[in-house]
Amino acid sequence: MSDFLRNMIRFAVLILLQVYVLNRIPHLHQFITPYLYFLFILWLPFSVSRQWLLLIGFITGLTLDYFTMTPGLHAAACLLIAYVRPFLITILTPKDSTEFNYREPSPRAMQWTPYMVYVFVLTLLHHGYMVFLEWLSVGSFLDFLIKVVATTGISLLMILAVELLFPRKMKFRTNTA
Amino acid sequence: MRNVFLFISRYRTFFTFLILQGVSLWFLFSFNRFHRAKFLGVANEVTGRVNTQYNKVEDYFELREENRRIHRINDSLLNLLPRNFMKADTSLREVQDSVPFDTLGHYRRYYFRPATIVYNTVNGQKNYLQINRGSNHGIKDNMAVLSSDGSAVGVVVGVSPNFSQVMSLLHVQQKVNASLKKSGDFGTIEWDGKDPRVLTLRGIPRSIEIKTGDSVLTSAYSFNFPPGYMLGTIAEIVTDKSTNFYVLRVKPTANFYHIQQVFVVENLQFTEQTLLNQEAKKRIEDPKKNSK
Numbered sequence: 526m527s528d529f530l531r532n533m534i535r536f537a538v539l540i541l542l543q544v545y546v547l548n549r550i551p552h553l554h555q556f557i558t559p560y561l562y563f564l565f566i567l568w569l570p571f572s573v574s575r576q577w578l579l580l581i582g583f584i585t586g587l588t589l590d591y592f593t594m595t596p597g598l599h600a601a602a603c604l605l606i607a608y609v610r611p612f613l614i615t616i617l618t619p620k621d622s623t624e625f626n627y628r629e630p631s632p633r634a635m636q637w638t639p640y641m642v643y644v645f646v647l648t649l650l651h652h653g654y655m656v657f658l659e660w661l662s663v664g665s666f667l668d669f670l671i672k673v674v675a676t677t678g679i680s681l682l683m684i685l686a687v688e689l690l691f692p693r694k695m696k697f698r699t700n701t702a
Numbered sequence: 703m704r705n706v707f708l709f710i711s712r713y714r715t716f717f718t719f720l721i722l723q724g725v726s727l728w729f730l731f732s733f734n735r736f737h738r739a740k741f742l743g744v745a746n747e748v749t750g751r752v753n754t755q756y757n758k759v760e761d762y763f764e765l766r767e768e769n770r771r772i773h774r775i776n777d778s779l780l781n782l783l784p785r786n787f788m789k790a791d792t793s794l795r796e797v798q799d800s801v802p803f804d805t806l807g808h809y810r811r812y813y814f815r816p817a818t819i820v821y822n823t824v825n826g827q828k829n830y831l832q833i834n835r836g837s838n839h840g841i842k843d844n845m846a847v848l849s850s851d852g853s854a855v856g857v858v859v860g861v862s863p864n865f866s867q868v869m870s871l872l873h874v875q876q877k878v879n880a881s882l883k884k885s886g887d888f889g890t891i892e893w894d895g896k897d898p899r900v901l902t903l904r905g906i907p908r909s910i911e912i913k914t915g916d917s918v919l920t921s922a923y924s925f926n927f928p929p930g931y932m933l934g935t936i937a938e939i940v941t942d943k944s945t946n947f948y949v950l951r952v953k954p955t956a957n958f959y960h961i962q963q964v965f966v967v968e969n970l971q972f973t974e975q976t977l978l979n980q981e982a983k984k985r986i987e988d989p990k991k992n993s994k
Binding site for chain 2: 575658
């Protein structure tokens with residue numbers, strides 16, 4: 526399966542899961558919705574250029590916005606993490622290591638600790654920015670903090686569960702390709 | 703000028719980010735009613751189809767609740783039917799009452815209670831149904847049972863506190879008074895125990911013209927069934943040459959294969975009618991026996 530096809534399927538599955546399952550389950554608290562769809566951006570291959578990354582992030586967010594009727598909200602947050610992602614990857618992956626030849630971010634490609642830091646920072650950024658944008662129109666500061674912390678925690682738990690349940694087959698980037 | 707372009711091309715990712723960020727924030731904050739209408743127009747095209755498919759699936763999970771709700775409404779409507787009421791027309795009351803009509807002059811004859819089938823067979827020769835209402839809910843022996851579209855199903859033959867046993871029309875000992883909708887002639891519906899899709903109507907004289915497809919209704923002469931509810935339609939006419947009566951094959955209206963919701967119908971004058979019937983018979987027939 527080509528990278529493109531795999532990512533298209535992943536995109537559809539994650540968006541539908543978000544819209545029809547996660548957005549519909551009874552809320553754990555009046556504000557807290559579990560988010561998982563942005564895992565699509567976290568899992569994009571390393572080889573995607575930064576320009577494309579921004580565009581893909583924007584489209585991902587906007588697609589979800591179409592379903593939730595909040596134009597721009599998720600798009601802005603996705604755009605932010607798509608912009609920050611390359612910097613984080615540069616910091617967290619060993620550059621001079623010859624063993625580093627994986628295609629996309631995963632616990633096995635980056636080791637567990639750097640990978641979880643990567644996930645944690647991007648999740649926090651995504652939720653923080655999104656809740657901040659929501660909070661500008663309504664809400665108190667305490668609500669804002671609680672919501673950011675709680676949604677981040679739940680998202681992290683779910684991502685961890687996904688990583689453990691669906692270990693992705695590692696594809697090696699060969700020199701000939 | 704060249705430096706400006708160099709600067710822009712050097713930081714083009716950052717500028718893309720800024721522009722897209724600006725677009726999304728503009729979306730977000732300029733989202734007034736006008737934009738909403740436009741946005742919904744586009745979004746409906748995109749997401750509407752997906753949502754429709756999803757709803758089709760989701761609806762299946764709510765069918766049971768929906769059925770129950772409709773059944774409840776049917777119940778309240780059937781209780782309102784004028785058929786359930788009978789006018790008191792004893793001459794004595796008319797003489798006493800100088801007013802030509804009186805709202806209390808109508809009194810209720812049939813009362814409907816909703817119930818759900820919890821057990822049902824069609825394969826045996828003696829088929830019973832069980833419903834989830836019993837003596838705690840006012841069910842008594844000999845009450846009629848109609849399915850949710852008003853077609854006859856059977857008669858209550860046993861009652862426990864929470865459940866009742868119903869003798870189905872598909873029971874070889876079941877006999878229900880029936881009448882033809884067209885001519886009003888009455889006969890008896892029975893079952894021969896063979897095919898659950900065919901009942902037998904006997905007792906209609908050969909002098910009457912009958913076509914296949916004629917409706918057979920519950921008779922007004924029945925003590926337990928309210929009159930005028932569908933029993934079935936005539937499927938085949940067999941002329942029995944040894945007698946003067948038809949043998950009519952009747953296709954039952956109630957679908958006994960998947961019946962779910964029923965009504966239990968109480969004839970509020972049942973005791974009075976049966977008592978009168980028995981006493982009169984006893985009074986008239988006993989002296990005959992004694993004299994013999």
